Amino acid sequence: MPRKIIIDTDPGQDDAVAIFLALASPELDVRAIVAVAGNVPLPRTSENARRVLELAGRTDIPVYEGASRPLAAAQTTAEHVHGPTGLDGLDFTAPPAIAAQPESGITYLIDTIRAGTPGEYTLVALGPLTNLAIALSLAPDIATLVREIVLMGGAWSELGNITPAAEFNIYADPKAAEIVFGAGIPLVVLPLDVTHRCLATPARLAAFRASGNRCSLAAADMLSFSERFDRAKYGWAGAPLHDPCTIAWLLQPEIFGGRSVNVRIETESPLSRGMTVVDWWKVTDRQANALFLRDVDDTAFYDLLTARLARLP
Secondary structure, three states: OOEEEEEEEOOOHHHHHHHHHHHOOOOEEEEEEEEOOOOOOHHHHHHHHHHHHHHOOOOOOOEEEOOOOOOOOOOOOOHHHHOOOOOEOEOOOOOOOOOOOOOEHHHHHHHHHHHOOOOOEEEEEOOOOHHHHHHHHHOHHHHHOOOEEEEEOOOOOOOOOOOOOOOHHHHOOHHHHHHHHOOOOOEEEEOHHHHOOOEEOHHHHHHHHHHOOHHHHHHHHHHHHHHHHHHHHHOOOOEEOOOHHHHHHHHOHHHEEEEEEOEEEOOOOOOOOOOEEEOOOOOOOOOOOEEEEEEEOHHHHHHHHHHHHOOOO
8 A cells, every 4th residue: 555645845846856756656645745935935835836746747636835934043045056936947937727725734734644543644854844843833642643754854974055064954944853853753864964975967867858758857957957056066976866865765765774863953053053963873872763864875766766757747
């Protein structure tokens, strides 16, 4: 039976590719997408989620809108990477045909998880963790009902990509991350340590284009735009591809490696706010709260991604 997932996201080109990968995979049953402010403000992330579903021919999947700002921090966005639309690289001439659901995305999360059986839903978090933190604060009982949270965020050996110490998704709402990491829900963390190995090289983008279908071409166009910033920043042969790693782990966990460790979130320091403090060597007595991944077979990852995108319209 396919695993039921709810995707919480702030599209973002790499978020869009992650959604494509989930929709192309029969092992997964995408029940809904909940938008959150992050890469771009909430109206854009909601609109982008609906555009991605239209491109994939899956307008049956509802989109809900969640939090429009972080819990406590000043809002940080990433138009400098993703462009003002968040999906720059694609040319949209009309608004999406489908509308967001009128119900709050946070209410949807609470009600849906409560109505399900224990362990029925996996939450896949591709952006700041604001929606999940608010849901857990309003309804702490749902923590015992969620199967696990698979999230892209944080770093250990790769340090930060928005500050010297912090990765963007965690930095954008460190208080929310602190709540989620402390909730007792099984966590799988795909940090920069993994995503910086999954480079979207010209040859890999060419493989998307060679498939010739609409979604593969859209993925190549979007990533060709967003990678300009990262290629200039890092000087690598390609830009790292972050969010699809979460979906790939659900599909092929054997291509990843890591260990269960304790991860805490720094929320106070002006120098390291948003840092994921990873007890990799277990030098404290703090209990492990996350499977923190650091290794990936990047060739297998791109083989999977290319083959699955080719299944879409």
